[in-house]
Amino acid sequence: MRIIYAGTPAFAEPALQGLLDAGHDIVMVLTQPDRPAGRGMQLKASPVKQLALANGLRVFQPESLKPAEVQAELASVQAEVMIVAAYGLMIPTAVLQMPTLGCYNIHGSLLPRWRGAAPIHRAILAGDAETGVTIMEVVPKLDAGNMISKWAVAITEMDTTQTLHDAISREGARLMVEAMHTLATTGTLASEVQDESLVTYAHKLEKSESAIDWTQTASQLSRQVRAFNPFPVATATFKQQVCKLWFAQAVHGRGQPGTVLETQPLRVACGEGALEIHTLQMPGGKRQTALQFVQGQHVQVGDQFF
Incomplete structure (x- = not known):
């Protein structure tokens, strides 16, 4: 035709x-x-x-x-x-x-x-x-x-x-x-x-939707990270730098929202449960594994994501 x-x-x-x-x-x-x-x-x-x-x-x-x-x-x-x-x-x-x-x-x-x-x-x-x-x-x-x-x-x-x-x-x-x-x-x-x-x-995605709110549940945040991959990519702030979260999954965990609970694997407390982060990216850098991020940023239990 x-x-x-x-x-x-x-x-x-x-x-x-x-x-x-x-x-x-x-x-x-x-x-x-x-x-x-x-x-x-x-x-x-x-x-x-x-x-x-x-x-x-x-x-x-x-x-x-x-x-x-x-x-x-x-x-x-x-x-x-x-x-x-x-x-x-x-x-x-x-x-x-x-x-x-x-x-x-x-x-x-x-x-x-x-x-x-x-x-x-x-x-x-x-x-x-x-x-x-x-x-x-x-x-x-x-x-x-x-x-x-x-x-x-x-x-x-x-x-x-x-x-x-x-x-x-x-x-x-x-x-x-x-x-x-x-x-x-x-x-x-x-x-x-x-x-x-x-x-x-x-409705069309807005970049303003990309920022992670750690008071939400881990399931909600996992969906946000996965939905925003490859664009506009979910974001969180660590040590005053805005990093991109490319992949993460909801797991069990409890703590003050945004607090690092474990470093290997990298788990961050949410309003309910915890987010296990697999892949992320610092400003001006390439995507990296959570282990590379932990080593490069000297992440410790108790550190805070915002």
Whole structure:
């Protein structure tokens, strides 16, 4: 089929590659404009743009899809389908109506739970037992379209947003390729209406949420650390330096919140239980194990995290 593919980050790469491998005609790739990145703040192409150019695809990077000239460009390719995966720009109703066989999205949650910008993070933070991916129709209302198919995965205490992101991205690609095969073969896709009474919203993460509050329970803080890996990364202050906590798990323990209870392993008291820290990073340094941190910072039992 003739497909416009709209996506920007690494999450959207597997589906584009899968559609290419399945033999679909990707007539245009929509991705956000190049953004400054790295220490030199040089303009950098999105992962989807890089993949598209490597495959000789036509790339279109408007700042908005609202201008008439942009919509004329989209209409000119005469797409049968538009596929969206973490594109990052609002898609006007006029654009949604252009593809003759519809517009479909890969959403990183089990809808109707966690509509919105940060579904994987919010699922971990909330202590959900599972998450997954939903293939859905795109409609003007945020993530409210009918559901085509789903894949679910349990959230374990070893999972971070990064590990779940990778699994969901991979399985979302597989489901989308399957859906497009069905659509190409039959001309239609069966769908299910979302139950509006079960809707929750995954609001965009704010950097202000990254600071650890040691009066919270160890379970809450473990979820925070894992949800904020790889971005924006949970933070705590030790010896007046703000360090990043990359991975930690809840364990038994009791003490004044923020107090180091043990150094091998590194365990810090919380409002309830203790946080066993595995990986962290000091300002200007590389990630290190808790043992490296303890030795480098001369951590002792009774020291305080804030």
